[in-house]
Amino acid sequence: MTARIRTATGYVDAHTPVILSASRATDIPAFYGDWFMNRLAASWCARVNPFNRKPVYIAFRDVKVVVFWTKNPAPFMKHLDALERTGLHYYFQYTLNDYEREGFEPNLPALEKRIETFKTLSRRLGPDRVVWRFDPMMLGGGITPREILMRVWRIGEALFGLTSRLVVSFADIAAYQKVQRNLVAQTTCFTRENVLSAEPDAAARAEICLGLQKMREHWRSKGWNLTIATCAEAADLGAYGIEHNACVSADLLRKCFSDDAALMHWLDTGRLEEPAAGEATEPSLFASADVIPVMELRRRQSKIKISKAPNLKDKGQREACGCIVSKDIGMYDTCPHFCVYCYANAGRERVIENRRRHDPASPFLTGAPISHC
Template identity: 35%
Template sequence: MIINTGMRTDIPAFYSQWFMNRIQAGYVLVRNPYRPDWITRYELSPDVVDCIAFCTKNPEPMLKHLDRLKNYHQYWFVTITPYGRDIEPNVPPKEKVMQDFITLSDKLGTNCVGWRYDPIFIDSTYTLQRHISDFEQMCRTLSGHTNVCVISFIDLYEKVKRNFPQVRTVTIQERITIGKTFAEIGKRYGITIKACAEGTDLAPYGVDCAGCMTQQTFETAIGCNLTIPKKKPQRAECACVLGTDIGAYDTCGHLCRYCYANYNHANVRRNMKLHDPESPFLVGDLQEGEIIHQASQESWEDGQLSFF
């Protein structure tokens, strides 16, 4: 199975010590975000965890722990955008994140590290031309250290509209211009552009629209084939293998204005205060009368080498 750490929060950036404590303990407890009284225990043994998927804007706090994770296959997505502190107030400088990205790639290999340039929005500061210019500069730095860059355009969820009211939808023509131009730039630097949950509209312009965290992504990182149980995707346009997420909403301290995972800053501050690195939960602890449900887990590796 695949353990995902990044759909609800940024564990490497803010909770790396907690995560390593859970690796040491061999299990983690996770509350269902839509039914908080339903608690699941997941074993973290390499015998059943085929890959740990990380998504982060700041991998630096986890770099010192990589040797302790050598028994686990890993796949990392690192988000690097052109946005400043006006949009991503607590994300480190891009130059620092890119250097940490290169360190990750050097330690794990290019097949285990992907770059995310998303979500893309356009305004008077972050113009179409600025996106194109900054993207090429980043490609120049990251060339040879990853094979893929995933793009997506901002979705106007209710949380996003509330926290970022002036943002607008990216028009179809703007999407095509970005997709086509990014694909051309990426080709020059050996980086395939993939679209995340954007349908197939950009496929004619050289963008890979088959998904970003796909079975092939993990098989290439692991080096063998996987037999993954069929599971209905969360969104019809998503082809990704999302696995089991051990994070929690309203816990990401980056406080990015476009974030869909934080309801508001007050919730984040409260939950971060409730975080205990020694707890089996990311936030809080087991309450009296609550029942823990053991997850059914098994390895998906079929033992055959992958030739991707």
């Protein structure tokens, strides 16, 4: 659905999502929390379509849920009280990797500090609303499948009981030329000749999955009922007890926010409005007469629309993605974590320039697109 909103230059059509994704394209909690809260107050924001460079407007009229994606939510913690006063539901996809030794995530706080932030957030929101991601799993620079598993184990032991889900993915290096360039340019362990070795092959994936299975079984035996799932991985890993994940998840929304009748109605029907009290969902075939001729009955039956569960799958994501529909409000080339495997940054210079252009008061994360100034 769309709505007309008023901007500084006139009225425009805006998307009206039920779920905001903040954001797959950048780390809003780490770097743009003030901007996000300003846009909540304004009830709309804008972004630039990365393909045609045209502005896209998003109105918050119907928003019920915000999904935050982050590697460092600490700077955003100061906003949680204000966010909760808005009545919006929210949860975090918290990527907590350990690539400190290799320097693959150069601008993150120390691992121990990130673990402490995770603990603080989980104790406030509960284990279901802070999802632990070890994402992506990559090799190279001395990292073997066994080493990856040891790092997952150490973090898991520190987070015992503080999350209900671990989401993993395997580095997809071959599909992204800019990731290959970044790995070669920003590390000493990858060259053009060996850069694809960062992507675990079938044998390495099997070893990692078997290790994850054993970890999960151990933790469950100790009382931590942790689910392990993959993000946008097509392979069926059910033999290891590893599920396919939906990061923007109808199941999670039902579990955490079941008292929101309007949200539950949207998940059930694809419509946000609730039926009025006593309103019939389908008209009776026999509402106007005790006896209806057979031909008339068949005619009426043919006009009835059979209710079906809505298809809420987000068609804008990869085929193997299980997420339901949301609207992302982030921008590519704006995240200064500078993780070497990142597909959302084309280069450091562009990120630095976009950070320079950032205005917390602007509807756009990096200011209005140059072609539309």
